[in-house]
Amino acid sequence: TAKLQTVAKSAGKLYFGTATDNSELSDTAYTAILDDNTMFGQITPANSMKWDATEPSQGQFTFSGADQIANLAKTNGMLLRGHNCVWYNQLPSWVSNGGFTTAQLTSIIQTHCSTLVGRYKGQVCTCPSHSWDVVNEPFNDDGTWRSDVFYNTLGTSFVEIALNAARQADPTAKIYINDYNIESPGAKSTAMQNLVKSLKSSNVPIDGVGLQCHFIVGETPSSASLIQNMNAFTALGVEVAITELDIRMTLPSTAALLAQQKTDYTTVISACQAVSGCVGVTVWDWTDKYSWVPSTFSGQGAACPWDQNFQKKPAFDGIVTGFGN
Numbered sequence: 533t534a535k536l537q538t539v540a541k542s543a544g545k546l547y548f549g550t551a552t553d554n555s556e557l558s559d560t561a562y563t564a565i566l567d568d569n570t571m572f573g574q575i576t577p578a579n580s581m582k583w584d585a586t587e588p589s590q591g592q593f594t595f596s597g598a599d600q601i602a603n604l605a606k607t608n609g610m611l612l613r614g615h616n617c618v619w620y621n622q623l624p625s626w627v628s629n630g631g632f633t634t635a636q637l638t639s640i641i642q643t644h645c646s647t648l649v650g651r652y653k654g655q656v657c658t659c660p661s662h663s664w665d666v667v668n669e670p671f672n673d674d675g676t677w678r679s680d681v682f683y684n685t686l687g688t689s690f691v692e693i694a695l696n697a698a699r700q701a702d703p704t705a706k707i708y709i710n711d712y713n714i715e716s717p718g719a720k721s722t723a724m725q726n727l728v729k730s731l732k733s734s735n736v737p738i739d740g741v742g743l744q745c746h747f748i749v750g751e752t753p754s755s756a757s758l759i760q761n762m763n764a765f766t767a768l769g770v771e772v773a774i775t776e777l778d779i780r781m782t783l784p785s786t787a788a789l790l791a792q793q794k795t796d797y798t799t800v801i802s803a804c805q806a807v808s809g810c811v812g813v814t815v816w817d818w819t820d821k822y823s824w825v826p827s828t829f830s831g832q833g834a835a836c837p838w839d840q841n842f843q844k845k846p847a848f849d850g851i852v853t854g855f856g857n
């Protein structure tokens with residue numbers, strides 16, 4: 533039977549990966565599949581590198597959860613995607629409460645990003661690269677800037693402050709800005725493209741744009757629009773990656789919904805396959821047992837390629853098909 537990392541590599545991609553979380557790692561039936569580096573060649577920590585987990589009080593860094601996942605990736609020979617340095621959500625209150633001068637918040641961002649990124653510098657050094665979602669979700673859906681402590685205090689300069697700190701802390705890491713609803717052409721994707729253009733023209737380091745891809749069965753963007761949009765980014769001189777793929781449905785799942793989900797997974801994977809600058813794909817956990825969807829969208833779920841009993845769904849074969857097999 534096909535293994536997803538093997539299939540992705542032979543299709544010319546760097547990796548097929550998954551998010552995981554520390555609380556899941558005591559489930560031995562789960563880790564038996566997670567730890568197979570022919571299935572997953574890349575790991576993203578779903579929560580344990582976020583600001584609330586890594587710097588809960590100013591200057592007090594706690595890396596136990598983050599280290600556990602970084603070590604898992606290292607032990608298994610998997611790429612590590614750091615997630616994330618600067619995001620409006622899961623911030624400790626000492627940050628989100630604000631009240632900083634621009635100089636104070638600049639220094640806070642620099643210390644946080646450089647300490648976090650620097651800790652995992654050179655991780656998985658036998659692999660070609662690893663990546664960081666340095667800035668996460670900076671835009672509203674209409675393409676305006678999100679109103680948060682970073683933007684409200686520093687304007688758009690928080691982006692370059694964070695990117696510069698990350699680049700200095702680990703010059704070999706690919707540094708990304710990551711967002712959702714930028715997967716097909718539209719106001720939010722245009723805003724991200726304009727940001728990339730402006731960073732490039734000011735020589736601010738930026739290597740890639742992460743397309744989260746939290747989609748809905750039957751409403752997944754078409755292959756043509758996914759490809760057109762990825763090409764718009766790569767034309768600006770950045771790579772793209774599918775960073776948080778899942779495709780949810782209204783429960784209960786039926787054979788028809790699972791079949792449509794398979795088609796939708798194929799659509800997304802084949803779009804990445806069609807764009808050489810799309811370097812890899814990460815699912816936002818591989819099993820419905822640990823998906824974030826049901827707790828956020830009431831009545832929805834079954835978004836992952838394996839079910840809650842760790843049985844492969846039709847979506848699994850849809851991924852394999854998308855890589856051209």
Ligand code: G3I
Pocket residue numbers: 578579621622668744776824
């Ligand atoms: O850690 C606490 C725990 O102490 C407490 O007992 C428990 C009770 O609710 O909550 C735990 O925190 C939860 C945390 O996940 C860790 O499990 C939060 O409530 C919960 O809101 C949080 O959800 C995470 C979500 O980001 C928060 O925005 C999801 O697991 C995580 O998968 C999700 O990931 C995001 C990406 O970072 C960015 N893109 C979207 C994606 C999906 O929302």
